[in-house]
Amino acid sequence: MSVWVGIDLGTQSVRAMAVAGDGQVLGTASRPLTSHRDGPRHEQDPEQWWRELAAATREALRDVPPEQVAGVAVAATSGTILLTGPDGRALTPALMYDDRRADATRANEAGARVWERLGYRRMQPNWALPKLLWLLQDAPAGARLAHQNDFVNRRLVGHEVATDLSNALKTGVDLIEERWPSEVLDALDVPADMLPEVVRPGARLGVVCAAAAEETGIPAGTPVIAGTTDGCAAQLGAGATRVGSWNSVLGTTLVLKGVTKELIHDPLGVVYSHRAPDGSWLPGGASSTGAGVLSRDLPGRDLDALSAQAADRPGPPASVTYPLVSRGERFPFDAPGAEGFTLGSPADDVERYAAILLGAAFVERLCFDYLDLLGAPVDGEIILTGGATRSAYWTRLRADVLGRPVTLRENAEPALGMAVLAGGDPERMIRTRAVVDPSGADLTEPYLRFVTELEGRGWLDPAPARHARERTAR
Incomplete structure (x- = not known):
């Protein structure tokens, strides 16, 4: 029996999972990670990644015979980078995915035509290329770029490694030609010899x-497979890998990721696409709405009890709340000034709770309406993951708003996605827990009222608002 090891190197923890070919989890472990935050600064110690990863894999593999371990892959946070020396040792702290000290102006001026061709139009300050330019100001000779999982993959194999296209997206890699855009990077004075080779996830x-075997407990000689970003890993773990299928992750915030044959171009730049291991495209977007509003607006309340009530x-x-976790929206529209609001007057905490859940479901529906407007196929399986799926009431409400069945998995962790990418059979390893059908409740009128409110406030452009109305009327 073969066993695959998936590792999810996140922000708050590193998680390792040993999974058998039939999907049985034979061992799992996690270790906490610490960060330093100061205003726009968010850093981590790369050496801590390795120490805690090694501890987690040793524990996860404690009861697994070494001869059964067939492969390992690592997922990491998107846009997290550092500089290393030629020996792979860290020269700088890691600048995390949401570190915003850099300025994207130079990157966007130099790469405008490439970013346009790749569909996302422009980079954000927290993307990896602006952060690399910031680090280069004080970089010593011979410094190398490393993404978060590049750093630990090098430790695993003991020599330089290629980076995967998924993690390199925010560093400006040309996903169509699968190479670094040398004309852009030359204009930005990025030395070519500091960049790793690029390969597809799964290579x-x-x-x-x-x-590394001595430290991690992963047997020497185990194949190390190029991983992905954490969001793509979660999509693989959810089994959203067929064209037209989508993984909707609703936790603190909402993230949608799907599969298309062709690259999606978004005039607003709120949807961008990763490259799948088979060469297809993985478009997606991240909203600033989600369940994070519940703990903020209903502090100390028993959310399970509110759900039951x-x-x-x-x-x-009867009411609906636009549940923005923080000021500004990123998807399905770009509105830095957007703020939360409530339509109606909730009478008690149960109604306030239900209004937040309904608003999140409406945003989710609007995301699918916008993706449909862009030409993305949205008629396949919709797989719900994230903390919101613990509420049966919320899951049914989302099915009602979408007007179609939704699928729940037994386990859809990024670490499982990496075990699949490492060589496991997704048909056997990914298990369905339930398929939830809509109840038949008609939520058309409040949804369209919500869309009209977003448009009236100047956040949602007329074209996607009109398309949402037309699609709802079909």
């Missing part, structure tokens, strides 16, 4: 070396 990088009340919620 073999090497094998675990003896020194909301489910007992007849009919859909």
Whole structure:
């Protein structure tokens, strides 16, 4: 029996999972990670990544016979980078995915035509290329760029490794030609010899070396497979890998990721696409709305009890809240000045709770309406993951708003996605927990009222608002 090791190197923790070919989890472990935040600065110690990864994999593999381990892959946070020396040792702290000290102006001026061709139009200050330019101001000779999982993959194999296209997206890699855009990077004075080679996720990088085996418990000689970003890893773990299928992750915020044959171009720049291991495209976007509003607006309340009480009340919620976790929206529209609001007057905490859930479901529906406007196929399976799926009431409400069945998985962690990418069979390893059908409740009128409110406030452009109305009327 073969066993694959998936590793999710996140912001708050590193998680390792040993998964058998039939999907049985034979071992799992996690270790916390610490960060330093100061205004726009967000840093981590790369050496801590390695120490805690090694501790987590040793524990996860404690009861797994070494001869059964068939491969390992690592997922990491998108846009997290550092500089290393030629020996792979860190020269700088890691600038995390949301570090915003850099300015994207130079990157956008030099790469405008390439970013336009790649569909996302422009980079944000927290993307990796602006951060690389910031680091280059004080970079010593011989410094090399490393993404978060590049750093630990090098430790695993004991020599230089290629980076994967998924993690290199925010560093400006040309995903169509699958190479660094040398004309752009030359204009930005990025030395070509500081950039790693690029490969697709799923490519073999090497094998675990003896020194790494001693520290991690992963047997020497185990194939090390190029991973992805954490969002793509979660999509793989959810099994959203067929054209037209989508993984909707609703936790603190909402993230949608799907599969298309062709590259999607978004005039607003709120949707961008990764490249899948098979060469197809993985478009997606991240909203600033989500369940994070619940703990802020209903502090100390028993959310499970509120969910049960909301489910007992007849009919859909009478009010709807636009549940922005923080000021500004990123998807399905770009509105830095957007703020949360409530339509209606909730009478108690149960109604306030239900209004937040309904608003998140409306944003989710609007995301799909916008993706449909861009030409993305949205008629496949919709797989819901994230903390919101713990509420049966919320899941049914989302199915009602979408007007179609939704799928829940037994396990859709990024670490499982990496175990699949490392060589496991997704048909056997990814298991469905339930398919939830809509109840038949008609939420058309409150949804369109919500869309009209977003348009009236100047946040949602007329074209996507009109398309949402037309699609709802079909």
